[in-house]
Amino acid sequence: MLIKRSPNGIDLPYSSEITPREVYESRRSFIRRLAVGSIAGGSLLEMAAREAFAQTPGAQKLTAAANSAYMLMDKKTAYKDATTYNNFYEFGTDKAEPAQNTGTLKTRPWSISIEGEVKKPMTLDLDSLLKLAPLEERVYRLRCVEGWSMVIPWTGYSLSNLIKKVEPTGNAKFIEFVTLEDKKQMPGQRRAVLEWPYVEGLRMDEANHPLALLTFGMYGEVLPNQNGAPVRIVLPWKYGFKSAKSIVKIRFTKEQPKTAWNLAAANEYGFYSNVNPEVDHPRWSQATERRIGEDGLFTKKRKTLMFNGYSEVASLYAGMDLKKFY
């Protein structure tokens, strides 16, 4: 057996003989995670920040490689703000209520039934959905119709993957997302604030745009209930309410879906609801927004960008009067 000796003749022990196994293993796993993190385009700082952000005790990790095409220079919103300031009327109309009331929501078992104008209607459970396409992390701006915005790292894949699988027929012109309806799990549905279940929808070409994200997680963890667990849609170029949460049904239709907010107040919330600084809400201007956690009391509001800065969707609306189709 060949024993390597140092020049001065002193035996050097193997490092494995000094360092306890659990310590070097955790060190290796840290390096591994670091490597994954850097492949994913994230810096060590960002990873540390993410660990500090994601603080739901016992939350299940849902990590995925970041898609470098969807990274932003914007500072990410604090996890606490993104999970305690939510519009999710199924759990109350106050923005603090969803975080307090979503304990009743059972996110497993869960499945989405896919129906309507498709060659292959099917019901997919959460595990099959998670395996349907590789998960990726994307950082998106979120602009609420109320005039505030956040920056959130989501985990999911393009909705187009699911659409391809079920093979829409030539009649499929629109896609409709239906949220769970269950007064026991969603106490806010006891009040007729909106027509339940919550329905949202898109034109097929919008739904097939790569930006449309079928989403299962945020901040490297599975979605917290108040953020639309276990599966939701995220459409960063539209006002937040278009991004349906806790989806149980996806329907492909010939007709434009009757969406919840449009039914409630058609003059205020159009079917398209693209982020557009030039088209005001009847009760406030959409030209500016307040970034949650960054724009404090004494900061001027920032300018809202057309399509929330996602100009790649502009071609979907070429030739359309966006003042008319708001």
Next chain:
Amino acid sequence: MLNPTPKQITLLKAVVFVLALLPFIRLVVFTVLDKLGANPVEFITRNTGDWTLYFLCITLAVTPLRKLSKWNWLIKFRRMTGLYAFFYAALHFTTFLWFDHFFDIDEMWKDVVKRPFITVGFTAFVLLIPLAATSTNGMVRRLGGKRWLWIHRLIYLIAPLGILHYFWMKAGKHDFAQPFLYGSIVAVLLALRLVWRWQGRRVRTQVPA
């Protein structure tokens, strides 16, 4: 029957004064401690708006309460609660002008003219100003009771305008529970006055002096 001495009334006034100031102190403390939540401007706007409505309701309730309970001394608290309604309305307006528009009067004015719910809220606030300005004993004397009373009847217009402003704000969120509650309170308080006025007239015609 409850009949506090002048000394007790002074003490009670001090207590009410401090109590009515607590929501403001809370806002200041929360601002300093960064406890206003994810959207501080929204918190302050809603909170000051809510307290304006509460004090409008309280102020309008003084006379009916006095009549029903026969506690005439209650009237001594009406000026203070009315001024507190103005105080919170002024904070509400300042939040709008400062944190929403950063004193850009042109922009603010555009908002006021263009958006009915702001037009209504702004009108209610402007109408409150003469009431606050003529709230001193000196002003009552200078104007004379009748003219002073006429000005202060504006409250019967201001309170419904405030409710309408709140209703319109909530209408977009399709959440009418709160506006309905405060609307009902104001409606009852105003209806009581109409009933009493009508009864008073009937009594006068039946028993000519």
